[in-house]
Amino acid sequence: MNFPDHLLYTKDHEWIKVEGNEATIGITDFAQSELGDIVYVDIETEGESLDAEAVFGTVEAVKTVSDLFMPVAGKVLAVNKNLVTNPAAVNKDPYGEGWMIRIQLANVADTANLVSASDYRKMTGVSA
């Protein structure tokens, strides 16, 4: 299972790629694997400013519905519209084509609360 080192992670299984005061967010390889076939990604928070751990959308697998949580506070700048027609991209390429939102960080220092790839791997219990 793949947890790229250049990303940060949350206990809720989101990843975040920070670039200056903006960031891209999605769900981890572990999350997509646990959910199984993803059939619907519902994100309607574009333009909204959300707190850390606020729900920014919902992802649905065949059998389950899961909320998506903001790793840090920020404003949702963009939503990956391709997931409307191709939600399976989250399964196939969770860190690439399967990205979910792009945000402007409220406070760059907030990322200090996030988890490194190696710590996240330990949390999931997935062996290297």
Place this chain on the structure above:
Amino acid sequence: MEDVATELKNIALADVHIGLGAKMVPFAGYLMPVSYEGINAEHETVRKGVGVFDVSHMGEFILKGPEALDLVQRVTSNDASKLVDGKVQYTCLPNETGGIVDDLLVYRIDDQTYMLVVNASNMEKDWNWIQKFNTKNVEMHNISDKTSLLAVQGPKAAEVLQPLTDMDLKSMEYYSFRKGKFAGFDNVLVSATGYTGAGGFEIYFENKMAHEIWNAIFEKGKGAGIKPVGLGARDTLRLEMGFCLYGNDIDETTSPLEAGLGWITKFTKDFTNSHALKLQKEQGVKKKLVGFEMIDRGIPRHHYEIFNAGGEKIGTVTSGTQSPSLQKAIGMGYVPADYSKEGTEIFISIRDKNLKAKVVKVPFYKS
């Protein structure tokens, strides 16, 4: 609701499923495979080829004796006197207050021996329920713990299984069964039944045969691309057919008539609550289980609420999913009879938004 099992029981092939990388989940007190490679792929395997479900958690009761039919007739809604040796019937156990204790299959082994196949989650409840009506000393045996059940489903099921037995599988009618030699073992029960609408067989045998039978089926199925299929795809397959799932679409509060199970509710004999159900049939049901498909984007789920165009709550979703075969969001739910006509617009509340859907005929999927 069932209590969460504190101690999970293992089905005979648990090690095989874990070895295949199955996602195992607690279900009805057993650790069961819910998926292997993914629900959509497994679903398609069953619709187009052949897949194997381990449904050994299901309960099997044997009812034996001269009064066995009498007992079956008293507790079930369908008319089991119509069965002959080697035939199977879908039926339900009505309760005394208008609902359903469980839905089940009744197998007539011979004129004094019947096998009842019940939902795992209701096994104890059903056993006690039937015992309560067993006033004529019918011998009852619960053989669930020693019985394994594989459902080999899909259009290629017969060709894969035929080399394993002399029983002529292709000639077997839907809802019939035979007992005979299978994969070298005697007394294997092969039933032309299933919960997928894809055709195929359900095979009952003793736990001790499980590994050899599993391996034999997969060996013969190689050329046909046989795959293991989990409970996840079992649910999407049954829902595409509009088949009821106990605990979702039917329960202690829904009558068989409301659930569209009038065809298994036969007033040719008396059974539990038959007088009240007959009256309900004559007067017409107030609510009905309907199938619907989403027009707006969204996936209906169990317990979501159903509204009319005026914003009044009119019912509840009992099952819903994104249909892998149809690539549409589909569901079932109870609505007042006035809203049950095909084409009626209804609204499903999904995350506080009322999204448009329309009532459609089931099965959703037509092969």
